[in-house]
Amino acid sequence: MGFFNNMKNRLTGRTHSVTDKFRDGLSKTRHSLAEQMNNLVKKYRRVDEDFFDELEELLIESDVGMTTVMDLVDRLKDEARTRNIKETALLKDVIIEVLSDFLIRSKEDTELNLNPSGLSVILLVGVNGAGKTTTIGKLANRLKSEGKSVLLAAADTFRAGAIDQLQVWGDRTGIDVIKHQEGSDPASVVFDALQAAKSRKTDVLLCDTAGRLQNKVNLMKELEKIKRVITRECPGAPHEVLLVLDATTGQNALNQAKLFRQASEVTGIVLTKLDGTAKGGIVLAIRNELDIPVKLVGLGEQLNDLQTFDADAFLYGLFSEWFQSEDGADPESLN
Amino acid sequence: MAFESLSDRLQATMKRIRGRGKVSEADVKQMTREIRLALLEADVNFKVVKKFVKSIQERAVGQEVLKSLTPGQQVIKVVQEELTDLMGGTQTKINFALKPPTVLLFVGLQGAGKTTSAAKLAYYIRKTHNKNPLMIAADIYRPAAIKQLQTLGGQLNIPVFSLGDKVSPVEIVRQGMEQARANHHDLVLIDTAGRLHIDEGLMDELEQIKEVSHPDEVFLVVDAMTGQDAVNVATAFNDRLSLTGVVMTKLDGDTRGGAALSIRSVTGTPIKFVGMGEKMDALEPFHPDRMASRILGMGDVLSLIEKAQATIDEEKARDMQQKLLSVTFTLDDFLEQIGQVRNMGPLEDLLAMMPGANRFKGMKNMQVDEKKIDQIQAIIRSMTPGEKTDPDIINASRKKRIALGSGTSVADVNRLLKQFKDMKKMMKQFMGKGKKRNPFNLPFMQ
Numbered sequence: 001m002g003f004f005n006n007m008k009n010r011l012t013g014r015t016h017s018v019t020d021k022f023r024d025g026l027s028k029t030r031h032s033l034a035e036q037m038n039n040l041v042k043k044y045r046r047v048d049e050d051f052f053d054e055l056e057e058l059l060i061e062s063d064v065g066m067t068t069v070m071d072l073v074d075r076l077k078d079e080a081r082t083r084n085i086k087e088t089a090l091l092k093d094v095i096i097e098v099l100s101d102f103l104i105r106s107k108e109d110t111e112l113n114l115n116p117s118g119l120s121v122i123l124l125v126g127v128n129g130a131g132k133t134t135t136i137g138k139l140a141n142r143l144k145s146e147g148k149s150v151l152l153a154a155a156d157t158f159r160a161g162a163i164d165q166l167q168v169w170g171d172r173t174g175i176d177v178i179k180h181q182e183g184s185d186p187a188s189v190v191f192d193a194l195q196a197a198k199s200r201k202t203d204v205l206l207c208d209t210a211g212r213l214q215n216k217v218n219l220m221k222e223l224e225k226i227k228r229v230i231t232r233e234c235p236g237a238p239h240e241v242l243l244v245l246d247a248t249t250g251q252n253a254l255n256q257a258k259l260f261r262q263a264s265e266v267t268g269i270v271l272t273k274l275d276g277t278a279k280g281g282i283v284l285a286i287r288n289e290l291d292i293p294v295k296l297v298g299l300g301e302q303l304n305d306l307q308t309f310d311a312d313a314f315l316y317g318l319f320s321e322w323f324q325s326e327d328g329a330d331p332e333s334l335n
Numbered sequence: 336m337a338f339e340s341l342s343d344r345l346q347a348t349m350k351r352i353r354g355r356g357k358v359s360e361a362d363v364k365q366m367t368r369e370i371r372l373a374l375l376e377a378d379v380n381f382k383v384v385k386k387f388v389k390s391i392q393e394r395a396v397g398q399e400v401l402k403s404l405t406p407g408q409q410v411i412k413v414v415q416e417e418l419t420d421l422m423g424g425t426q427t428k429i430n431f432a433l434k435p436p437t438v439l440l441f442v443g444l445q446g447a448g449k450t451t452s453a454a455k456l457a458y459y460i461r462k463t464h465n466k467n468p469l470m471i472a473a474d475i476y477r478p479a480a481i482k483q484l485q486t487l488g489g490q491l492n493i494p495v496f497s498l499g500d501k502v503s504p505v506e507i508v509r510q511g512m513e514q515a516r517a518n519h520h521d522l523v524l525i526d527t528a529g530r531l532h533i534d535e536g537l538m539d540e541l542e543q544i545k546e547v548s549h550p551d552e553v554f555l556v557v558d559a560m561t562g563q564d565a566v567n568v569a570t571a572f573n574d575r576l577s578l579t580g581v582v583m584t585k586l587d588g589d590t591r592g593g594a595a596l597s598i599r600s601v602t603g604t605p606i607k608f609v610g611m612g613e614k615m616d617a618l619e620p621f622h623p624d625r626m627a628s629r630i631l632g633m634g635d636v637l638s639l640i641e642k643a644q645a646t647i648d649e650e651k652a653r654d655m656q657q658k659l660l661s662v663t664f665t666l667d668d669f670l671e672q673i674g675q676v677r678n679m680g681p682l683e684d685l686l687a688m689m690p691g692a693n694r695f696k697g698m699k700n701m702q703v704d705e706k707k708i709d710q711i712q713a714i715i716r717s718m719t720p721g722e723k724t725d726p727d728i729i730n731a732s733r734k735k736r737i738a739l740g741s742g743t744s745v746a747d748v749n750r751l752l753k754q755f756k757d758m759k760k761m762m763k764q765f766m767g768k769g770k771k772r773n774p775f776n777l778p779f780m781q
Contacts, residue, residue, distance in 0.1 A: 061381045063562035066372060128585060128613075129446025129558060137478075158613070160490070161483025168478030182486075213588035218705065246446060250378030250562025252590035273445060276531045282562065 021307055022317035025275045025299025037095070037319075041088040047080050051088055062281030065251050068288040072098060096315055102284050103294075103311040110295050110309045113239050113267065119197050120204045121230055121237035124270070125223060125260055126244035128211030131272035131298060133162065135244050136206050137169030138298070138306035144173060148203040153193030154179035155186040155226065158210040166208050172303075186210065186222065187229045194233045207238075214259035223263050242295065244270045247280040257286050268295035271309070275300045363395045366410050377630045379593035380566040383600050391417060411631070418627035422596060423605045429460065430579065432551045435521035437466075438512075440548060441582075442541055442572060443556035445529030448584035450480060452556050452610060453526045454487035455618040456582070459608075460522055461493070468493050469520040471511035473544065474528035475500035484526050491615060494520075504528070505543045512548055525550070532571035545576055552579045555604065557594060559586045565594035566601045573602045584610035587617070591630050664759060666723040670715045673708060713741035714751050726752055 036058055044051040052073055059069045079085070079094045114120040122139075124132045133156065140150045152170055154177055156162035163179050170177035178193035190207055197205040209226065212219035230238050243266045245253055260266050274280050274297050283294050294309040367388045374384045395413050431437045439456065441449045457468040470488055472495055474480035481497050488495035496511040508525055515523045525548060530537040545553065555569060555578045572578055583595055586609045595606050606621040715723065717740030722729050729737070729752065731745075738745045 057381055060375060061563050063378075063564070066375055127560070127588065129448055131446055133478075159483070160486035161479040164482045165477070165479035172478075213585060215589040216587075246558070246560075248444065248558070248562060248564050248568075249560050250565075250590075250594070251376055252378070252560040252588065253562075255589055273531075276444070276533065276564070 018307065018310060019313050019316060021299055021305070022310065022313040025297075025305070025307075026314070026317035037092075041092065044088050047086055047088055047091055052077060059281065063250050063285075064281035065254065065285040068102075068285040071288060072102065072284070075101075096319060099284070100311060100315055102288060103314070110268075110293055110311075112295060112308075114204065115236070115239055119202060119234060119237070120239045121194070121197075121207065121234055122204065122240045122242060123207045123209065123227065123230065123238040123264065124242050124244055125209050125264055125266070126211060127213055127246075127256060128159075130211065130244040130246045130249075131270075132156070132211065132244045133165050133169065133208055135242075135270050135272060135296070135298065135306065136166065136208050137173065138303055139296070140169065140175050140206055141173045141303050142306060143204050143206075144175060149200070150175050151193060151197045151200065151202045151205045152177045153190050153205060153207040155189045155193075156208050156210040157182055157184050157186050157189060162208070162210065187226045190226050191229050191233060194230065198234070214256050220259065220263040223260075227264050240268060240295075241266050242268050242270050243292070244272060245282075245286075247271050247274040247282070248276060249282060251282070251285075253282040254285060254289060257290050257292055261290070261292065266292055268293050270294075270296040270298070270306075272298035274298060275305075360396050363392055363410065366395075367392055370410075370414055373631060374593060374596075377591035377593035378560075378562050378565070378597075379630065380563055380597035380601065383566070383597050386600075387417070387421070387596075415624075415627050415631060418596065418630065419624045422599050422623035422626055429607070430551045431464075436469075436515050436523045437521065437552075438523045438525065438548050438550040439552045439554060440525045440527070440545060440550035440576075441554050441556055442527055442576060443529060444531065444558075444568060445477070447529060447556045447558045448582075448610060449529065449556045450474070450483050450487070450526050451613075452554070452582045452584060452608075452618070453524045454484065454491060454493070455610065455615055456554075456608065457493050457522070457524050458491045458615050459618050466522040467520050468522040468524060469511070469515045469518070470495045471508055471515075471523060471525045472497040473504040473507045473511075473525055475502070475504055475507070476528040480526075480528065487615070504540060505547060508544045509547045523548070532568050538571075538575050541576060553577065554580050554582050554607070555598075556582045556584060557598065559583050559592040559594060559609075560588060560590040561594040563597075566597045569598040569602045569604065573604060578602065578604045580605055580607040582606075582608045582610065583621070587611045592626065593630050595626050596630060666715050666718065666726055666755060667720075669755065670712060670723075673712060710741070710743055710747065711751055714738075714743055714748055717741040726755065 037055075040051070040054055040058065044054070055076070056069055056073050059072060060066070064072070075098050076091070076094060079098065080091060083094070085091050085094065112122070124136055126132050136152060140152060143150050150173075152166055152175055154163045154166045156166070157180060160182070163177075163182060167177050167179065169175075176196075178189065178196050180189045180192070186209060193205055193207065196202075207226070207230070209223065210219075212223065214220065227238065227241070241264045243257060243260050245256065249256070257266065257269070269283070269286065269292055271280055271283060271294055286292055287294070297307050297309050297314070299305045299307055370391065371384055371388050374387065375381065379387075391410075391414055394417065395410050429437075429439075439453075441453045443449050453470060457470055460466050461468055470484055470493055472481040472484045474484075481495075481500060485495045485497065487493075496507075496514055498507045498510065504527065511525070512523065514520075525544065527541060527544065528537070530541070532538065553576050555572050557565060557569070561568070569578070569581070581595075581598055581604055583592065583606055586592055598604060599606060606623075606626075609619055609621050611617045611619055714737060717737045718729070722733065722737075729748075734745050734748045738748050741748075
């Protein structure tokens, strides 16, 4: 099994903790997706139209979305034909390979783009309830543990209790929060935070923003303004604009990605709550239709459960049974 | 939207077979494929779609095509009726306890909108049923969740019971219930922490909260943007807590909200309320027929009509129509019209509710600039009564004065005057020859 082994080799280069995190975090997801795929392979044995139809249904159920499902299945059919694969069991390898191909389009870095010398500004945007503030808390903790000095800007001045929520994260991680009154202009909070970050020579400034639905024109304009202020005060910034996306979201996520990108040039996606039974298939659709990379994933409620997205580890997390059953060897034992 | 609305697509499919008296099996098959796609794009759960399409097929084949409808429309009608039925037919009301207090328990995933919904509903029921509510803050896990509920309670002047975040939620609810009885609150709303439906420990906690509070309603709060997993979430919560209703949030977004259909058809739990915005009064009873249209991408014309009826004084409307026809439409009338339309809510929402709104080329991605409307209103208000009735008398020096008075430029005044003139001309055409042109091309639309 060429591709499995290739990926295993790539994975052995990684630490246990990363692959374990993905495996544990995705255990619920795995049971629904990989198990169903296994059943499918057992049920059909031979690669035919019925098999692909049911595979299509399985992907739809993972929120992959019709357009991308059709692209994926077409690709699989092509591969099966050209490689002359007749047994479904042998197609597993191809399925992983094609999925991996869809996830890692270009070889770009999923690492955060940070300014090596001087201040980096990261702006977090998204709809209401996606998990922006929690993500900031976790991200701040992570950056701090990497030895960076961090500052938080409480620019969600709209939602009741949002500033306090960020302050709690600030207290937990021992990081200062720049804040104004509830209801004040978010751009001015960001402005003040930028001045503070500059004078303190902070490494990373994380800006929280209020949740907004992407079809609210005025709120999207507000976001444009925040971003303008950042760029004006700190040329080259923001270094990252991260769209925080709830993994349970359906096809509306595409609209979110499209409109938030229009307003604030989103550079990456943070996929939160991936430890639910949500399958996060929408990531494939966003990748396929909009080509925005996933940079971080939230795999649990603990402070250190925010992980850099790793497509190999993600697929391994989803299909770890397959990897183990292929030749009886656990990737762990390869380490 | 990647796809046009279902009705557009169905019309296209049906073009070839128009004029037939009956809907044939082959027609239906072709159309059900479109329906299936539309429902999946709207995030209706896959299994629900399968079942639904099958029942449509059975119902639609052999149906007489009504004279007034094309076969495509006929099928849509069947689909919409069926969808409406599936979502419960009529709207449902709150179960009030015979012996107060009435207790409402809010549960759901993280970030669904439980706290906001609880506060909105407390406000709504106090207004519609004249109740004296108490809200219990039982989310001790998310940072500042209690503070959030307290802030909202403060805004609405509704008391919040809290024991901080160091006491177990079950104990908080138990003591909160005692206080509610002691203080004669006849309505209690319990806000709980968001949790994954697969988290056994936290689901147990909810069961205990239910036991000590004996709720009359257990509301599952669901984000309208939820994808295929909505079914699993609702099923899990329903199995543990026997839900009595669903509150669907964030429906003011551009999601089609297929999750509503999935949840209803899999658990049988009715959707009772929908969240339509961030303001505390943005909560509405659920209308299955409107949701059906929305899922199908048909626009929400009923809501629009209702909004218009509630807001525009009919008398005035008739007057206005008369004026339009007689072309004595003045800037004053225009100002009034803008005011009335604005009273109905954000213009964009209104446009989105009109079916076929995206069929007009110019309207598809049209954005309404509310600021521009403010500007127009300011300009007109800076005119003298004489100028408003007869804009032709406005010369250069008057223009300068108006611009100064409204805080705009002469160019803005010119633009408005020209657009007003064009509009009048167009209306004349529109009324007179019945020429088909976009009548919605008002100056503030881009």
